[in-house]
Amino acid sequence: MKKDSKRELILDAAIKVIAEKGFQYATTVEIAKRAGVAKGLIHFYFENKLDVLLSVILLFWQEINSANRKRLTQYTSPVDRLKAVFVTFQELLLRDERSLYWGKVLNEGLPQLHSIKSDSLQKKMQAIKRENKKLTNTIDTLIKEGQEQGVINAAVKPQVLRLILGGASQMLTYGMYLDLFPKGKIGFNADDVRESMDMLIDKFTTTLSVKGEI
Amino acid sequence: MKKDSKRELILDAAIKVIAEKGFQYATTVEIAKRAGVAKGLIHFYFENKLDVLLSVILLFWQEINSANRKRLTQYTSPVDRLKAVFVTFQELLLRDERSLYWGKVLNEGLPQLHSIKSDSLQKKMQAIKRENKKLTNTIDTLIKEGQEQGVINAAVKPQVLRLILGGASQMLTYGMYLDLFPKGKIGFNADDVRESMDMLIDKFTTTLSVKGEI
Amino acid sequence: MKKDSKRELILDAAIKVIAEKGFQYATTVEIAKRAGVAKGLIHFYFENKLDVLLSVILLFWQEINSANRKRLTQYTSPVDRLKAVFVTFQELLLRDERSLYWGKVLNEGLPQLHSIKSDSLQKKMQAIKRENKKLTNTIDTLIKEGQEQGVINAAVKPQVLRLILGGASQMLTYGMYLDLFPKGKIGFNADDVRESMDMLIDKFTTTLSVKGEI
Amino acid sequence: MKKDSKRELILDAAIKVIAEKGFQYATTVEIAKRAGVAKGLIHFYFENKLDVLLSVILLFWQEINSANRKRLTQYTSPVDRLKAVFVTFQELLLRDERSLYWGKVLNEGLPQLHSIKSDSLQKKMQAIKRENKKLTNTIDTLIKEGQEQGVINAAVKPQVLRLILGGASQMLTYGMYLDLFPKGKIGFNADDVRESMDMLIDKFTTTLSVKGEI
DNA sequence: GATGAATGAGCTTTCATTCAT
DNA sequence: AATGAATGAAAGCTCATTCAT
Numbered sequence: 055m056k057k058d059s060k061r062e063l064i065l066d067a068a069i070k071v072i073a074e075k076g077f078q079y080a081t082t083v084e085i086a087k088r089a090g091v092a093k094g095l096i097h098f099y100f101e102n103k104l105d106v107l108l109s110v111i112l113l114f115w116q117e118i119n120s121a122n123r124k125r126l127t128q129y130t131s132p133v134d135r136l137k138a139v140f141v142t143f144q145e146l147l148l149r150d151e152r153s154l155y156w157g158k159v160l161n162e163g164l165p166q167l168h169s170i171k172s173d174s175l176q177k178k179m180q181a182i183k184r185e186n187k188k189l190t191n192t193i194d195t196l197i198k199e200g201q202e203q204g205v206i207n208a209a210v211k212p213q214v215l216r217l218i219l220g221g222a223s224q225m226l227t228y229g230m231y232l233d234l235f236p237k238g239k240i241g242f243n244a245d246d247v248r249e250s251m252d253m254l255i256d257k258f259t260t261t262l263s264v265k266g267e268i
Numbered sequence: 269m270k271k272d273s274k275r276e277l278i279l280d281a282a283i284k285v286i287a288e289k290g291f292q293y294a295t296t297v298e299i300a301k302r303a304g305v306a307k308g309l310i311h312f313y314f315e316n317k318l319d320v321l322l323s324v325i326l327l328f329w330q331e332i333n334s335a336n337r338k339r340l341t342q343y344t345s346p347v348d349r350l351k352a353v354f355v356t357f358q359e360l361l362l363r364d365e366r367s368l369y370w371g372k373v374l375n376e377g378l379p380q381l382h383s384i385k386s387d388s389l390q391k392k393m394q395a396i397k398r399e400n401k402k403l404t405n406t407i408d409t410l411i412k413e414g415q416e417q418g419v420i421n422a423a424v425k426p427q428v429l430r431l432i433l434g435g436a437s438q439m440l441t442y443g444m445y446l447d448l449f450p451k452g453k454i455g456f457n458a459d460d461v462r463e464s465m466d467m468l469i470d471k472f473t474t475t476l477s478v479k480g481e482i
Numbered sequence: 483m484k485k486d487s488k489r490e491l492i493l494d495a496a497i498k499v500i501a502e503k504g505f506q507y508a509t510t511v512e513i514a515k516r517a518g519v520a521k522g523l524i525h526f527y528f529e530n531k532l533d534v535l536l537s538v539i540l541l542f543w544q545e546i547n548s549a550n551r552k553r554l555t556q557y558t559s560p561v562d563r564l565k566a567v568f569v570t571f572q573e574l575l576l577r578d579e580r581s582l583y584w585g586k587v588l589n590e591g592l593p594q595l596h597s598i599k600s601d602s603l604q605k606k607m608q609a610i611k612r613e614n615k616k617l618t619n620t621i622d623t624l625i626k627e628g629q630e631q632g633v634i635n636a637a638v639k640p641q642v643l644r645l646i647l648g649g650a651s652q653m654l655t656y657g658m659y660l661d662l663f664p665k666g667k668i669g670f671n672a673d674d675v676r677e678s679m680d681m682l683i684d685k686f687t688t689t690l691s692v693k694g695e696i
Numbered sequence: 697m698k699k700d701s702k703r704e705l706i707l708d709a710a711i712k713v714i715a716e717k718g719f720q721y722a723t724t725v726e727i728a729k730r731a732g733v734a735k736g737l738i739h740f741y742f743e744n745k746l747d748v749l750l751s752v753i754l755l756f757w758q759e760i761n762s763a764n765r766k767r768l769t770q771y772t773s774p775v776d777r778l779k780a781v782f783v784t785f786q787e788l789l790l791r792d793e794r795s796l797y798w799g800k801v802l803n804e805g806l807p808q809l810h811s812i813k814s815d816s817l818q819k820k821m822q823a824i825k826r827e828n829k830k831l832t833n834t835i836d837t838l839i840k841e842g843q844e845q846g847v848i849n850a851a852v853k854p855q856v857l858r859l860i861l862g863g864a865s866q867m868l869t870y871g872m873y874l875d876l877f878p879k880g881k882i883g884f885n886a887d888d889v890r891e892s893m894d895m896l897i898d899k900f901t902t903t904l905s906v907k908g909e910i
Numbered sequence: 911g912a913t914g915a916a917t918g919a920g921c922t923t924t925c926a927t928t929c930a931t
Numbered sequence: 932a933a934t935g936a937a938t939g940a941a942a943g944c945t946c947a948t949t950c951a952t
């Protein structure tokens with residue numbers, strides 16, 4: 055940890071600068087300045103600027119999957135577990151200021167695989183996709199299980215429901231990010247986000263005996 | 269129309285290149301090449317590269333508000349009108365291939381206002397924000413009306429519901445965009461998107477006398 | 483004159499724009515705009531932008547030599563004629579506002595001959611040098627005659643005296659040019675310039691009987 | 697000195713290229729090539745191309761004022777001190793080849809202050825004007841003192857005499873500059889220049905009890 | 911490990927010039 | 932004669948990356 059402290063300073067600075075300026079407009083000079091290290095050091099710890107971005111993103115997906123692994127063991131019903139996934143997502147992003155920037159960074163499109171020459175970066179990209187797919191599969195599987203058990207509306211295609219929930223979750227979190235800045239006061243807080251996501255998932259479930267329209 | 273054909277070629281090319289590469293990686297050279305014009309012509313019709321981006325975005329919001337103005341007169345109930353807003357959104361984006369790119373371009377973060385020096389671009393930014401606000405206000409107002417009339421769940425804050433619907437809509441449309449490319453087959457089509465949005469909105473309404481779970 | 487009116491408008495505009503911005507920063511767009519004609523018309527009347535500059539300069543030297551031809555016939559003594567040359571110079575430059583700009587344009591260095599490819603421009607350059615040489619020769623000859631007649635200090639090399647008189651004349655005129663602009667009020671006027679040049683020349687002459695140190 | 701060697705190489709190269717081509721035709725590529733460095737390095741040491749020009753000019757005026765400060769303590773009479781100012785000027789310019797280029801660079805018109813956006817360049821311009829004013833004031837003051845003591849012709853306005861002397865000095869030096877190039881052999885040398893300036897100043901003085909022609 | 915001077919490919923932008931109308 | 936849309940060479944400048952210290 056002492057050993058890697060500079061590397062972490064760079065990653066921390068990179069998340070913020072990339073979130074604020076976007077990947078291309080985030081310059082190595084500014085990242086280094088924000089991290090309090092010399093410009094050259096970035097290329098000591100990372101292959102190149104893209105490597106920094108990929109490292110930031112991979113770290114996020116690894117953390118989210120790792121957090122999910124722990125949390126999902128606590129629930130058994132598909133609906134509770136589905137809610138838990140999004141709670142994990144929100145918790146990770148709302149943990150601290152730095153994490154909130156992550157939500158913005160993830161919006162940065164990943165570069166086309168074929169445009170990456172370096173082998174090690176190719177592998178890092180594959181790792182990111184694998185982690186990403188892991189979460190996607192988790193969600194889709196939970197939805198399907200819920201539909202088979204008759205507690206989730208079977209009329210909705212799993213991937214469509216995933217996109218609805220993911221889109222809503224992302225948008226609400228993005229709202230939290232904007233709230234960091236004075237201009238963008240949005241009128242709701244982290245608790246509202248959590249409740250709203252739970253409520254949204256409930257719209258697609260019939261966990262209790264029966265209940266209205268689903 | 270003949271007069272502005274080259275200008276439109278540039279805008280069309282810009283939408284695609286920006287959607288594929290992102291604004292920052294979209295070079296003027298490539299936009300010009302794709303439009304089949306000399307690169308100098310871009311700066312004849314536009315102040316600079318940013319002006320091209322802003323022009324594309326402004327055009328979109330103007331078209332969407334204009335389409336809404338027409339469509340909303342056809343409905344009276346807040347719920348129907350709310351659905352109509354998102355139908356307009358989907359229709360505009362699914363109209364043709366070019367439009368689909370728009371959804372991607374809109375994800376490009378707008379530059380910080382204070383970083384724009386030029387007066388005319390400042391004005392263009394203001395115009396975009398105005399059009400954007402117009403849509404936002406329309407949606408929020410419809411939700412509030414629905415809540416006052418008791419047909420939309422009053423427990424959800426209007427701006428939260430707007431973000432949920434907007435996020436879902438955007439994510440589903442983005443899925444359609446990915447479908448353009450061989451790799452990303454997503455397993456649902458434009459009709460699915462429309463139905464899903466209607467269904468999602470219905471989750472928050474009690475159009476029928478039945479109150480159900482809302 | 484009606485025939486060439488547009489050509490003259492362009493030359494007039496060019497003098498001012500070049501004086502204000504310098505030759506390179508004087509754009510054809512601005513020259514055309516100031517002249518009230520279309521940009522393309524410049525290339526109808528002139529081979530290229532350099533041709534405009536050379537035409538402006540050639541015109542000046544032709545006018546000055548032509549004015550000298552007339553004026554010099556009115557005087558016989560070398561000293562009077564020498565003074566007359568500089569009076570012509572001042573008069574031409576102080577004739578009107580446009581002329582004053584000339585003084586500034588003349589400061590623009592002439593391009594290296596070998597960098598001019600076009601034959602016709604090569605010829606125009608030669609013509610300018612010829613006109614320039616004509617004036618130089620006139621001055622040097624007058625000084626030599628004065629020295630031979632014992633009325634001009636023979637200790638000064640003719641070309642040195644020419645440079646002294648030319649430098650002083652140019653500097654004083656340049657002061658008048660600066661006076662056009664609010665900031666540069668210089669505290670002397672056209673009459674002061676004329677008197678000063680006469681006085682300066684007198685310093686090097688013994689026109690009267692004898693008189694002190696010369 | 698080792699530290700700044702590249703920066704000085706750039707300044708040296710810039711002086712020459714600007715003198716030969718004029719500021720506007722002096723390209724950063726050529727300055728870099730002549731200095732033997734990469735073109736990017738220019739923008740490492742200087743804000744932009746204009747900054748290079750301003751730095752060159754400021755350096756000159758600082759050197760001239762500094763040299764004057766030392767030299768002027770050696771003389772007491774206004775006339776001797778006035779001559780000394782121009783000797784300093786000549787000496788600085790004739791010190792080595794590089795210095796001679798300075799005379800040409802100084803002829804480049806300074807850009808209009810209001811066209812400079814950058815704060816630091818605004819300050820550099822102010823510094824140049826201050827140094828310039830310092831020399832101007834020195835000369836004008838010496839002339840006035842001489843006039844009050846009755847040794848300099850009181851009929852000439854100080855600023856007019858300054859322009860006469862300055863113009864002559866500049867023109868003679870410019871002649872020396874042309875002598876660098878094969879084509880322009882001018883027939884006088886550095887000693888001629890110095891003597892001529894002394895002689896010119898003497899024309900306006902009555903150092904000896906004799907009043908002579910003044 | 912850490913620094914920052916130095917590099918140069920690649921970008922946006924300018925603008926003289928052309929040419930169809 | 933006159934226009935101005937269109938061209939493209941060439942410029943200034945940025946910034947990821949390298950490397951001697």
